Amino acid sequence: xxxxxLSVKLGPLRLQNPVLVASGTxxxxxxxxxxIDLNRLGGIMVKGTTLHPRAGNPMPRMVETAAGCLNSxxxxxxxxxxxxxxxxxxxxxxxxxxxxxxxxxxxxxxxxLAERLDGVEGVHALEMNISCPNQEKGGIHFGVDPEATREVxxxxxxxxxxxxxxxxxxxxxxxxxxxxxxxxxGADILSLxxxxxxxxxxxxxxRFKLANITGGLSGPAIKPLALYMVxxxxxxxxxxxxxxxxIMNATDAxxxxxxxxSAVAVxxxxxxxxxxxxxxxxxxxxxxxxxxxxxVKHIVGTVKRCKPGNEF
Amino acid sequence: xxxxxHCEVVANRPVATNQFxxxxxxxxxxxxxxxxxxxxxxxxSGYEPLFSRPFSVFRRFPERGNFSVxxxxxxxxxxxxxxxxxxxxxxxxxPLGNRFLVAQPANxxxxxxxxxxxxxxxxxxxxxxxxxxxxxRQKIVVVNGARxxxxxxxxxxxxxxxxxxxxxxxxxxxGAKGKVTDALKALHGRGELSGNRCQVxxxxxxxxxxxxxxxxxxxxxxxxxxxxxxxxxxxxxxxxCAVKVRTxxxxxxxxxxxxxxxxxxxxxxxE
Ligand SMILES: Cc1cc2nc3c(=O)[nH]c(=O)nc-3n(C[C@H](O)[C@H](O)[C@H](O)COP(=O)(O)OP(=O)(O)OC[C@H]3O[C@@H](n4cnc5c(N)ncnc54)[C@H](O)[C@@H]3O)c2cc1C
Ligand SMILES: Cc1cc2nc3c(=O)[nH]c(=O)nc-3n(C[C@H](O)[C@H](O)[C@H](O)COP(=O)(O)O)c2cc1C
Ligand code: FES
Numbered sequence: 001x002x003x004x005x006l007s008v009k010l011g012p013l014r015l016q017n018p019v020l021v022a023s024g025t026x027x028x029x030x031x032x033x034x035x036i037d038l039n040r041l042g043g044i045m046v047k048g049t050t051l052h053p054r055a056g057n058p059m060p061r062m063v064e065t066a067a068g069c070l071n072s073x074x075x076x077x078x079x080x081x082x083x084x085x086x087x088x089x090x091x092x093x094x095x096x097x098x099x100x101x102x103x104x105x106x107x108x109x110x111x112x113l114a115e116r117l118d119g120v121e122g123v124h125a126l127e128m129n130i131s132c133p134n135q136e137k138g139g140i141h142f143g144v145d146p147e148a149t150r151e152v153x154x155x156x157x158x159x160x161x162x163x164x165x166x167x168x169x170x171x172x173x174x175x176x177x178x179x180x181x182x183x184x185x186g187a188d189i190l191s192l193x194x195x196x197x198x199x200x201x202x203x204x205x206x207r208f209k210l211a212n213i214t215g216g217l218s219g220p221a222i223k224p225l226a227l228y229m230v231x232x233x234x235x236x237x238x239x240x241x242x243x244x245x246x247i248m249n250a251t252d253a254x255x256x257x258x259x260x261x262s263a264v265a266v267x268x269x270x271x272x273x274x275x276x277x278x279x280x281x282x283x284x285x286x287x288x289x290x291x292x293x294x295x296v297k298h299i300v301g302t303v304k305r306c307k308p309g310n311e312f
Numbered sequence: 313x314x315x316x317x318h319c320e321v322v323a324n325r326p327v328a329t330n331q332f333x334x335x336x337x338x339x340x341x342x343x344x345x346x347x348x349x350x351x352x353x354x355x356x357s358g359y360e361p362l363f364s365r366p367f368s369v370f371r372r373f374p375e376r377g378n379f380s381v382x383x384x385x386x387x388x389x390x391x392x393x394x395x396x397x398x399x400x401x402x403x404x405x406x407p408l409g410n411r412f413l414v415a416q417p418a419n420x421x422x423x424x425x426x427x428x429x430x431x432x433x434x435x436x437x438x439x440x441x442x443x444x445x446x447x448x449r450q451k452i453v454v455v456n457g458a459r460x461x462x463x464x465x466x467x468x469x470x471x472x473x474x475x476x477x478x479x480x481x482x483x484x485x486x487g488a489k490g491k492v493t494d495a496l497k498a499l500h501g502r503g504e505l506s507g508n509r510c511q512v513x514x515x516x517x518x519x520x521x522x523x524x525x526x527x528x529x530x531x532x533x534x535x536x537x538x539x540x541x542x543x544x545x546x547x548x549x550x551x552x553c554a555v556k557v558r559t560x561x562x563x564x565x566x567x568x569x570x571x572x573x574x575x576x577x578x579x580x581x582x583e
Binding site: 024025026027031047055058061062063066076221248270271272274275 | 544551
């Protein structure tokens with residue numbers, strides 16, 4: 001059997017394969033270390049990290065919905081110092097890329113996080129979560145405003161030499177505008193999508209199901225929306241894309257590659273099946289063999305129009 | 313040691329109204345599960361419901377490599393589980409979470425196990441361990457409560473162990489009429505809890521846990537509660553199972569799936 005090349009280069013970031021695990025769905029890696037071989041992952045995007053530890057939102061913070069779930073965790077995390085001290089040494093033992101997902105309430109917080117993580121051994125890239133409120137602009141999320149997106153990205157760009165990934169919010173009218181703004185600000189790579197804002201109501205009790213009222217929707221329910229956004233952004237910008245949103249199996253992952261993503265991230269599926277990322281990696285390899293492809297990068301963005309008369 | 317694998321159903325039999333005991337072949341859980349620990353189970357191949365469901369380990373059969381859980385049919389998942397036949401498979405992740413800690417020296421403590429409905433199974437596993445490790449049976453008191461007789465769980469198993477069993481039902485259809493806290497008050501009234509070093513372990517609906525925790529606190533009895541929350545991952549990563557706890561400088565959230573499900577009752581902030 002001929003070898004299939006799985007390693008990918010996303011601008012300055014090299015990955016041994018295109019399967020990553022999404023921020024907030026894989027903790028700090030150690031939680032899964034006895035169930036799967038972390039060395040086989042393309043990369044781990046760690047839980048959203050803030051400058052100071054955060055306790056998170058009141059319960060209930062998560063609710064199942066049709067083929068998905070809403071979460072309003074509220075960025076509960078240990079903070080950047082404890083991350084470096086307590087979580088990173090474990091991750092350094094593995095050869096997968098470690099991508100630190102950072103989130104701030106202000107431009108300064110983002111700058112300080114980038115500065116603190118620059119040059120820290122074992123950190124291979126930063127992913128900016130800009131789906132968080134910008135306290136300097138009355139709490140409007142950075143990621144829904146192209147100007148705030150460009151500004152926050154360019155400020156972080158000046159504070160770090162690490163490959164810079166910007167994670168786009170899908171809660172916008174035209175995602176290519178924030179995508180372009182992130183690239184203008186200096187993003188090396190775009191990742192998309194983050195969760196879609198939604199809510200859930202209990203008809204019987206006439207109450208919201210989440211203490212926070214709203215939450216972010218993830219899981220299979222969002223896949224068609226995410227896939228569309230990846231396809232649009234891939235045609236609008238030149239930087240590589242990490243696609244995510246509802247990827248549950250290898251076929252889902254391949255669809256994102258065909259739509260234009262150079263790599264994929266597995267999120268909610270990690271909860272449902274701890275082996276999901278491994279099964280997706282094996283499935284992509286098998287797909288490439290079946291399709292007679294020798295290199296995963298050859299299928300990126302190769303989706304074609306449907307053929308009339310071939311619907312069934 | 314824990315696993316995440318497809319396991320064979322060995323038996324799945326009704327034990328009471330809407331209740332089943334399912335026995336599953338899974339050597340890892342059979343060998344390693346401790347009283348209070350749980351497994352995440354999945355039978356659906358689609359996305360309805362999306363997440364796996366948590367169930368406490370009830371019995372272990374290490375020599376056959378099997379374990380069992382008792383479950384109440386409530387919604388979509390448990391309805392599907394009830395239809396599983398021997399030979400079919402269930403995806404099992406576990407054992408997960410922490411365990412009940414046995415107060416020491418174990419044979420000098422009065423162990424008070426307070427169960428409500430399907431909260432009984434993990435307490436049965438604890439009672440069995442206490443008996444097997446040589447704790448005198450008269451030092452193990454089980455208060456088993458439910459709304460009605462047909463909702464009582466594990467009755468015959470507790471009886472077989474020969475521990476002191478106090479049964480209570482809200483409608484009086486079995487044992488004394490009332491709630492588990494009424495049984496606790498009665499034990500206390502007869503002086504059975506004083507003069508003894510006593511440890512309470514409890515599992516059941518949240519309102520009951522809170523009532524038992526308050527009773528224990530009032531009478532200065534140490535108490536461990538097994539909490540119930542939604543558990544999307546069971547592995548400590550989603551933070552959807554948070555439990556509010558007291559800390560030196562206020563409150564914080566802990567994860568029911570890895571820091572729990574067993575917590576010291578004084579630590580939990582009841583909301
Ligand atoms: C650590 C842990 C151990 C558990 N051990 C057991 C066990 O040994 N046996 C057992 O039968 N169950 C146990 N449970 C509860 C079990 O996980 C739920 O009953 C199950 O998730 C229901 O799934 P479902 O899809 O059938 O019902 P769902 O569709 O999820 O729920 C149906 C209805 O029941 C209600 N409901 C769901 N869960 C609960 C609950 N826990 N308490 C009260 N109402 C609820 C829902 O609000 C809904 O209205 C345990 C839970 C935890 C956290
Ligand atoms: C419980 C939960 C927590 C999350 N936490 C973060 C986070 O801290 N930072 C972040 O950028 N994205 C976070 N996400 C979003 C995921 O990384 C991902 O973008 C999203 O869930 C879509 O992918 P999926 O449908 O495969 O889960 C979280 C998602 C979930 C479900
Ligand atoms: S269930 Fe996911 S962290 Fe506990």
